[in-house]
Amino acid sequence: MATTSTALTVTPAASRARRPRGALAQSARAFARDRQAMVGLLIIAIIGGAALAAPLISPWDPLTSAAVERLSPVGTPGHLLGTDEQGRDILSRLIWGGRASLLVGILPTVTAGLVALGLGLLAGYLGGALDHVIMRALDVFFAFPLVLLAIAIVGVIGPGMDNQMFALTVVLVPYSTRVVRTATLSVKPLEFVEAARALGASGGRLIAHHLLPNVLPPLLVYTSTLVGMMIVASAGLSFLGLGVQPPTPDWGVMVGNGRLVLYRAAHVATIPGIVIVVAALAFNFVGDGLREALDPRARR
Amino acid sequence: MIVYVLQRLLGLVPVLFGITVVIFLTMKLIPGDAARALLGPMATDQSLAQLRHALGLDQAIHVQYAKWLWRALHGDLGLSPIVHKPVVELLLPKFGNTLILAGASFALAVVGGVAVGVLAASRQQTVVDRATMGASLVIGNMPPFWLGLVLIVFFAINLRWLPSLGMYSSRGDGGFSDLLAHLIMPAIATAAAPAAIIARMTRASVLEILGQDYIKVARSKGLSERAVLGLHALRVAWPPILTISGLQLGYLLGGAVFTEEVFGWPGLGRQLVSSVLARDVQAVQGAALFIALSFVMVNLVVDLLNLYLDPRSRPA
Numbered sequence: 237m238a239t240t241s242t243a244l245t246v247t248p249a250a251s252r253a254r255r256p257r258g259a260l261a262q263s264a265r266a267f268a269r270d271r272q273a274m275v276g277l278l279i280i281a282i283i284g285g286a287a288l289a290a291p292l293i294s295p296w297d298p299l300t301s302a303a304v305e306r307l308s309p310v311g312t313p314g315h316l317l318g319t320d321e322q323g324r325d326i327l328s329r330l331i332w333g334g335r336a337s338l339l340v341g342i343l344p345t346v347t348a349g350l351v352a353l354g355l356g357l358l359a360g361y362l363g364g365a366l367d368h369v370i371m372r373a374l375d376v377f378f379a380f381p382l383v384l385l386a387i388a389i390v391g392v393i394g395p396g397m398d399n400q401m402f403a404l405t406v407v408l409v410p411y412s413t414r415v416v417r418t419a420t421l422s423v424k425p426l427e428f429v430e431a432a433r434a435l436g437a438s439g440g441r442l443i444a445h446h447l448l449p450n451v452l453p454p455l456l457v458y459t460s461t462l463v464g465m466m467i468v469a470s471a472g473l474s475f476l477g478l479g480v481q482p483p484t485p486d487w488g489v490m491v492g493n494g495r496l497v498l499y500r501a502a503h504v505a506t507i508p509g510i511v512i513v514v515a516a517l518a519f520n521f522v523g524d525g526l527r528e529a530l531d532p533r534a535r536r
Numbered sequence: 537m538i539v540y541v542l543q544r545l546l547g548l549v550p551v552l553f554g555i556t557v558v559i560f561l562t563m564k565l566i567p568g569d570a571a572r573a574l575l576g577p578m579a580t581d582q583s584l585a586q587l588r589h590a591l592g593l594d595q596a597i598h599v600q601y602a603k604w605l606w607r608a609l610h611g612d613l614g615l616s617p618i619v620h621k622p623v624v625e626l627l628l629p630k631f632g633n634t635l636i637l638a639g640a641s642f643a644l645a646v647v648g649g650v651a652v653g654v655l656a657a658s659r660q661q662t663v664v665d666r667a668t669m670g671a672s673l674v675i676g677n678m679p680p681f682w683l684g685l686v687l688i689v690f691f692a693i694n695l696r697w698l699p700s701l702g703m704y705s706s707r708g709d710g711g712f713s714d715l716l717a718h719l720i721m722p723a724i725a726t727a728a729a730p731a732a733i734i735a736r737m738t739r740a741s742v743l744e745i746l747g748q749d750y751i752k753v754a755r756s757k758g759l760s761e762r763a764v765l766g767l768h769a770l771r772v773a774w775p776p777i778l779t780i781s782g783l784q785l786g787y788l789l790g791g792a793v794f795t796e797e798v799f800g801w802p803g804l805g806r807q808l809v810s811s812v813l814a815r816d817v818q819a820v821q822g823a824a825l826f827i828a829l830s831f832v833m834v835n836l837v838v839d840l841l842n843l844y845l846d847p848r849s850r851p852a
Binding site: 373375376377380382383384385387391392394395464468471472476477478488491494495505506509512516517520 | 679681793809832
C-alpha cells in the first residue's frame with residue numbers, strides 16, 4: 237500500500253525527472269548504451285579533436301621538409317611514425333591532414349542531405365508532376381556508379397578540393413533525396429497529418445511541424461553511414477590527384493605520395509591508409525548506433 | 537512476365553535519353569570549346585570561326601545534340617585531341633580489359649562472400665562467426681587503392697610471388713597464365729569490399745532461414761548440417777544475396793578505377809582518370825557514356841535474372 241500512496245503523491249515535475257522525457261531521450265539513452273557506437277564516437281572525437289588542435293599538438297610543421305631525414309622508419313627519435321619522401325613528419329601530416337580529409341568527407345554529405353531534404357519533401361508532399369520531374373531527373377544519376385560520376389564531374393570542372401566537394405555533393409543528392417521522399421510518403425497519409433490539415437494547418441506548417449520531424453531521423457541515419465563511405469571516396473579522389481592538391485596534407489594525398497616510394501619505405505603509404513580505415517569504421521559504428529537508437533524496431 | 541520485361545525495357549528509353557542529355561550538356565559547360573582545344577592557344581579568330589563552322593559548333597544547341605547523338609548511335613564519339621585517335625578506338629580495348637578485371641572480381645566477391653557468409657551463419661556466435669564478421673567490417677571499409685598497395689608490399693615486394701604492374705609482363709609469353717598472375721592482386725583488391733558486404737548479407741539471410749520450422753524438421757529427420765545448409769537453407773536464402781551482389785557491380789566498377797590505377801591495369805577507369813587529368817573532354821565524354829550504358833545494362837540483367845530465378849519477385 238505504501239508504494240501506491242507514494243506513487244499518488246508524486247508531483248508531475250518529479251515524475252518527469254524520473255521517467256524518460258520522450259522518444260528523443262529514449263533514443264539518446266539507447267545510443268549511449270551502445271558500446272560500439274561509443275567507441276566510434278570516441279575515435280571521431282580523438283581524430284577530430286586532434287585535427288582541430290593541430291597547431292597546438294602537432295610535433296612538426298606538416299609542410300617543412302628535411303632532405304637529410306627523408307624516409308625515416310617508424311620509431312625514429314623525434315618522428316614517431318617516421319618521415320615521408322620529402323622528410324616531412326608523417327604524424328604531423330596525419331594530424332593536420334584530418335582537417336581536409338574529414339571536411340571533404342563530411343561537408344558534401346551534410347550539404348547533400350540539406351538539398352535532399354528540400355527536394356525530397358517537395359517531391360513527396362506535393363506529388364504529381366513535380367514529383368515525377370524530380371524523380372525522373374534523379375533517375376539519370378542512378379545510371380552512373382557514384383565514384384565514377386564524381387570523377388567525371390571533376391573532369392569537367394577541374395581538379396581541386398572545392399570541386400571535389402561539389403562533385404561528391406552532386407552525386408549524393410539523388411540517394412539522400414530518395415530516402416527523404418520515401419520517408420515523406422510514408423508519413424503523409426498518417427492520421428495526425430490528416431488531422432492537422434483538417435484543423436486548417438498551412439502547407440508550410442504541415443511540412444515544418446509534422447513531416448520534417450519524422451523525416452529527419454531516417455535522413456540522419458542514412459547521412460551518418462554515408463560519411464564513412466565518403467571519407468574513403470574523397471580520399472580516393474585525392475589519391476588520384478583529382479581532389480585535395482599537394483602539398484596540403486590529406487590522408488588520400490599521403491597514400492598517393494607514399495605509393496611513389498612504396499618499394500623503399502612502405503610505411504609512408506600504409507600508415508595514412510590505416511587512419512582512413514579507422515575513421516571510416518568509426519563513422520559506421522556511429523551510424524549503426526544511430527539507426528538502432530532512432531528505430532526502436534532495430535534495437536537489440 | 538513478358539509484359540514486365542517489355543515495360544522494363546521501355547522504361548530504359550527515358551533513362552538512356554537523360555544520360556545522353558546530361559553527358560552532352562555537362563561537356564558544353566566546360567569553359568573554352570572544342571575548336572580552341574583542337575587548335576591550341578595560338579589560333580586566330582578566323583581559323584577558330586572556320587573550325588567552329590566545320591564542327592557545327594555555331595549551330596543551335598539542340599541541333600548540335602541531335603547530331604552528336606546520331607553520330608554516337610553510329611559508333612562515332614569524336615576524336616580525342618590529346619591522343620589524336622577516334623575515342624571509340626581508344627576506349628574499346630580498355631573497356632574489354634575492365635570487363636576482364638570486373639568479371640574476375642565479381643566472381644571472386646560472390647564466391648568468397650557467400651562462402652564466408654554461410655560459414656559464419658553455420659557457426660553462429662562462435663569465434664569463427666565473430667572473427668569473419670569483424671574482418672568483413674574492417675575489409676568493407678578499406679579503400680581499394682590502399683588495399684592494393686598493401687597487397688603489392690606483401691606479395692610483390694616482400695614475397696616476390698606476383699607481378700605488381702600491368703596486364704602482361706614484357707618478357708612473358710602473353711598467355712593465360714601470365715594474365716592470371718597479373719590479375720590476382722587487382723581482382724582481390726577490387727573484390728574485397730563487395731565480398732565483405734555480400735558475406736554480411738549472406739549470413740543475415742541464411743540465419744533468418746535457419747530459424748524457420750522446415751529447417752527444424754529437416755534437422756530432426758537426421759539430415760547432416762551440410763545437407764540442411766546446402767539443400768534447404770541456401771536455396772531459399774539466395775534472392776536477397778543475388779540482389780545485393782547485383783548492386784555491388786556498380787561499386788565494383790567504381791572500385792576498379794582505383795585498382796586499375798594502382799596496378800597499372802590498362803582499363804577504362806584508368807583511361808578516364810588520365811583523360812580527366814589531361815582535360816581530354818572528348819575521351820571523358822566517351823568514357824562516361826560507356827560506363828553509364830554498361831551500368832544500366834548490368835542492372836537490367838540483374839533485374840531480369842532475379843525475375844527469372846525467383847518467381848516471388850514477378851508481378852502478379
